[in-house]
Amino acid sequence: MFVTGLDVQQIIHILGLKSFITGSIQKCSRIKWGIGMRLMEKMGWKPGQGLGRNAAGPIEPLYLDVKADKKGFFSEYLERIPKRESVLDPTGKNPVSVLMEVCSRNRWMNPEFVCDEMGPHNNRRYLWKAVLNGVEYSPSLPSSNKKAGKAQVCMVVLEALGFCS
Structure with a gap:
């Protein structure tokens, strides 16, 4: 879920994939809630404070980067799977x-x-x-x-x- 409270599929359906990727994610406001933030606050972290032992870590949250093209590891992976030889005869028995x-x-x-x-x-x-x-x-x-x-x-x-x- 994003800050807006909408599911990714709902946002893509409303705005269209291209506009969603180009602007919607970069324009989201900072997250002010969530289970991760709640757990960090229980451990003593305060908003605006750096992460790590000396609080020298990153202050800004990591932003989501959406891949616009449909190429990737998964599509290449599907082509490489060798097909197993069929053991069954036409009647369906071994x-x-x-x-x-x-x-x-x-x-x-x-x-x-x-x-x-x-x-x-x-x-x-x-x-x-x-x-x-x-x-x-x-x-x-x-x-x-x-x-x-x-x-x-x-x-x-x-x-x-x-x-x-």
Whole structure:
């Protein structure tokens, strides 16, 4: 809240963003109330007195500086977030659990999974292989994380068995 008692959104709505940024904040009068001022007064501070041990600190309050452009760290941060690989198949179930259900329903042995790690430590790639009923299945491309790689090889097995389109 500002000195006027209005919320920032209300001020922007009334005056418009440009006029709010250019003049409204610099023209505000000094704050004469607030929880921070009340706490400072309880500790012995008086208005007009400097801050610090020897009262040599700043006397004027810090003023709010509003950034007018819409550029900033946050907009840049959103673009850099890497998207995680999807683990779910089109039906919404995890392919690993679907494959295990198919194996138990048909009374097959559970598949054996082998993971090959490749690439440098900062950019690992995982190529999973699954052996089911003596047949080895593996995807054509490695995955960026282990969980997605295992799901990927299970999708390959399910497609080969005809359980997934």
